[in-house]
Amino acid sequence: MPVHRPGTPRRSRWSAAGILLSVLSALSLLLTLPGAAQAAGGDDTPARGSARMGQGVVEHDGQGSLPPSGDAVQTEGVDVSSHQGNVAWATLWNSGVKWSYVKATEGTYYKNPYFAQQYNGSYNVGMIRGAYHFATPDTTSGATQANYFVDNGGGWSRDGKTLPGALDIEWNPYGAACFGKSQSAMVTWIRDFLNQYKARTGRHAVIYTATSWWKQCTGNYGGFAVNNPLWIARYNTSPGELPAGWGVQTMWQYTSTGPTVGDHNKFNGALDRVQALANG
Template sequence: MPVHRPRTARTRTARSGHSAAGVLLAVLSALALLVALPGAAQSADGDDIPPRGSARMGQGVIEHDGQGGRPSGGDAAQTEGVDVSSHQGNVNWSALWNSGVRWAYVKATESTSYRNPYFAQQYNGSYNIGMIRGAYHFATPDTSSGAAQANYFVDNGGGWSRDGKTLPGALDIEWNPYGAACFGKSQSAMVSWIQDFLNTYRARTGRDAVIYTATTWWKQCTGNYGGFGSAHPLWIARYNTSPGELPAGWGFHTMWQYTSSGPIVGDHNKFNGAYDRVQALANG
């Protein structure tokens, strides 16, 4: 005959232990899921890190350089332009054209893994409305070589053709939104990475790429290197009443991004010259 023993304290404790372990496991699983959600990551200082691919031109300019006034005018002829990315979605190009915008840059790629899902609407739409347009690449020098990213850019919309309506590709090299400002590179290593990108882009397209940057970043992350100014047009980012101090090697800027809050959509820019100078850059 089986002997029925009453539950002992040890039995109750063991079962309670199993219950506690289950609760702990559930909590840990929930925390792991939260960390895995897009945009849930945090940097070492606790700031939210955006999902890869979401970076856009000028993203770090306000944080590092501040948002100032609009251009103060002047007598020199300038031509209005915009730059857009997936953040703008499908763009109303007619409205921009009617407001006086005559050229545009569209984000094509980032690293070697991201393509702007709105690229066709934005790149072709600006062209079809009559604008001179080009494509830009958001550089992430910590993920792959300059050559690899230049090739990816050209293969996914960053090319150039002598049609009078296509600007040379632009390299967007600025603060890293995903981590260390200089992408973990020394100043000399950063210069080498940029040179690798530029050399590859020229070999693929026959054109010298435009360099988009901010003077403060350029000083911090390249040591204010002055070797690119003779061949590569400068697109300076400064949200203020003037372009301000330029990086070493450039005696003048070709384009100036002066605000991230355009009257219609996108970041707004001034080309340093009349419309025929925009055409000249497109024609090479």
């Protein structure tokens, strides 16, 4: 134990030490709070390739309740990515899921390692299935990403069980929400992707998005509604307001916490309408 000698400023010496310990303790606590790593100069950005359909919807629009049963005829579907790993497709089929979309690619740098099991597995149990591409407009051009998508699982064939590819265009999980693009530049990027996909496959791609993102990042552009089916993301009891141009959604992703694996969706129509979209 230190011995106090006359004239030694005991109180100020220990106060300084106490203050230092308090500051260090507070800093340690601060760094454990959500987002603190970024604020302190760290990086909690997710790994490239890890983005999944609807990831931004939960963060920006929130997670709502499951939709009520209604009179409209709708057909249940799911979308999956590498986050689900090997999927028990027979279980999903038996639960009433009749169609699915599987993440194939992201940017020009990522291919879903579970794609074969998910894409072929859903087909083998009887589902009508398609592939989707997570867009990263800040990395390469729309046409380049469309080619990458088609070359790595995003193609289409008229076999009655393959849906046209879907462009997942939503909040950027790796940076600025609109990928650093102006609204007009974003519309141009999307158009380039869609045009190239049509040139490669003969089909118009589905557009997956959320209304709030579409307004923010495209200025609520309505020019794609004529040809491209809309897959709207809204985790609530109804699809809500749709982006400009579309009077009705083709598909609606209504929750990311469904009763079974994957995000759950409603196709706006009976199973024969899903087949009609597959057949083109």
